[in-house]
Amino acid sequence: MTVLVVGHVVDDLYQGAVPAIVPFLVAERAYGYLAAAGITVAATLLSSVVQPLFGVLTDRRAMPWLVPVGMTVAGAGIGLSGLSDSYLVTWLAIALSGLGVAAYHPEAARLARRVSGGHVGMGWFALGGNVGFALGPVLVTPVVHHGGLGASPVLVVPALIGALFTVAALRGVRGSRTAVARTGRDDWAQFGRLTVVVMARSIVTFGLGTFLALWVGGPVAGEVALVVLFGVGAAGTLLGGVLAERWGRIRVVRVSYAVAVPAVAGIALVPGPAIYVVVAVAALALYVPFSLHTTLGQDYLPNRLGTASGVTLGLAVSVGGLAAPLIGAIAAATSLRWALLSLTVLPVVAWVAARGLSEPSPDRTVASSAEAVAPLPR
Template identity: 80%
Template sequence: MTVLVAGHAVDDLYQGAVPAVVPFLVAERSYSYLAAAGITVAATLLSSVVQPLFGVLTDRRPMPWLVPVGMIVAGAGIGLCGLSSSYLFTWLAVALSGLGVAAYHPEAARLARRVSRGGHVGMGWFALGGNVGFALGPVFVTPVLAFGGLAASPVLAVPALVGGVLTWVAQRGARGNGGQPEIRAGRDDWRQFGRLTVVVIARSMVTFGLGTFLAIWVAQRVGGLIAGSVALVVLFGVGAAGTLLGGVLAERWGRIRVVRVSYALGVPAVAGVALAPGPAVYVFVALTAVTLYVPFSLHTTLGQDYLPNRLGTAGGVTLGLAVSVGGLAAPAVGALASAATLQWALLSLVVLPLVAWVAARGLAEPVRCGLEPR
């Protein structure tokens, strides 16, 4: 599990790396806003579309080698993106990274379920790794490219190479020790999984909307770029703690109740981000982080229990799609901010946790099957 958590952090670091690379592309190559947006779309669109397809493929035939290979490909794409002045080459390199991210998640989620024996806390740790990696993307990328420019981009692939090799070694060791038990399959419940998918997409949209515009809003509301950066630290830092808290709460109160209460509380929390005066906004940013990240790992365990015969598909949608599809909705929030105000754009995000809460009201706790040897 330690290797899986660290590997998830490394893999999702390359999703968080894309927004950090874009400003350097704009500065060195004079990309337009449209061209810069195209780079972001290259990563998010391909990853969100292809990820469920990898899930379907791995359900037909397990492909554990996709975990280290997907990680390495994700890093290689980012490593290559600065080596050519050709926009097409750069776009394809970033798209390759998105493809690697998509290949990684379904099989990694299956392995995490197996190693954690279906436990909520274990999956919470696995989800935490991805959230931490995403947040560390800019922290890793910025000093490397600030010091060496885009020509130093191959350095960015080093964590993926190291992580991929370590994961491969750990997988071989697990096979040599007989592996972990699998969850015994039951009946797939597509109706419940469809409801859960609505919850996942709504949560992803509000998370990306806030992540994109929160720093700008808080800088205007409180004053100064540092104030905006602090807001992002609060959002991602409290969110990381919330990811673990979700597993603990689910063990005591049940997953469905925790998911419903989280999104119900998310409505006033997101509204507070848009309406709270001055430094009080930080309180609502922290509350919003809790409400959005507590259910994160629970989506994955619920999805896998709703589709026990299609764990790859469940992981691809609840874990992979959750991270990427929200990026496609961020431009709509920006368009609303341009047409009205940024405050109204952020206030419109209140609708999304409300949608998640309504969809979650139709969820039922799946019957969890026992464990059996591989």
């Protein structure tokens, strides 16, 4: 489980690397806003479309090798992105990274569920992804700032190291389709409702991550706001598993989105330093359900764990990126305040959809098979 959590950090680091590398592409190659937006779309569009397809493939046949391979491809794409002056080549390199991210998540989430031992373990796995996304700029900025875009191949090093450790860990897991107990039927109606929740949350969190710093104003104040958003959000990811163990996943999800409605609105309405408190509350409300989406999806589709993971983890990041231009268009047509207020609609949608969710019945709940999972190296 430790290796999977760290591996998730490394893989999603390359998702966070994309918005970090775009300013350098703009500065060195004079990309316009449209070209810069196209780079972001290259990563998010392909990942959002392909990730559920990888989930379907892993449901038909266990493919644990996709975990290290996907991680390596994600790093290779970012590593290649600075080597050519051709926009098309750069776009394809970023798209290749998105393909690697898409290949990684469904199988990694399935394996994490097998060895996690409960909601708290999956909370750690989800936390790894959030931490990795936040670390993307930490890796990219010093490397490209000092070495230019020509130094981008250095960025593949964490992926290679992570892949080696992952391969070693996977030798302790016997990968077969019968490795996880599957009983009962797939509940597509409940999974459909959950998908609405996931997509609504994705758009609001991505919108806040994109525009919060601009709204707070000033480089220092804006960065502090983002640190609060992602730092408190990371803590919320772990807290979600703890709360679910005590009060149940569905109740925690519903209460979280009910709290998110006034909290997200408060970001646009509360003046002065108090906005940091509101951002912290919104971060908790939006990140507490994050890992619970994945375990619920897997329990609603116990026969299609890869598909469930591909949707709940894939769409959780990619759809928000695709919707970001729409939020920007609202800001351009009205104001940034109204753009942020428009995000309030999304936790309302998530809360309404969550009202129709029910806890999966025991005969549909995924159970780890003790004899299917050998001890992992520590």
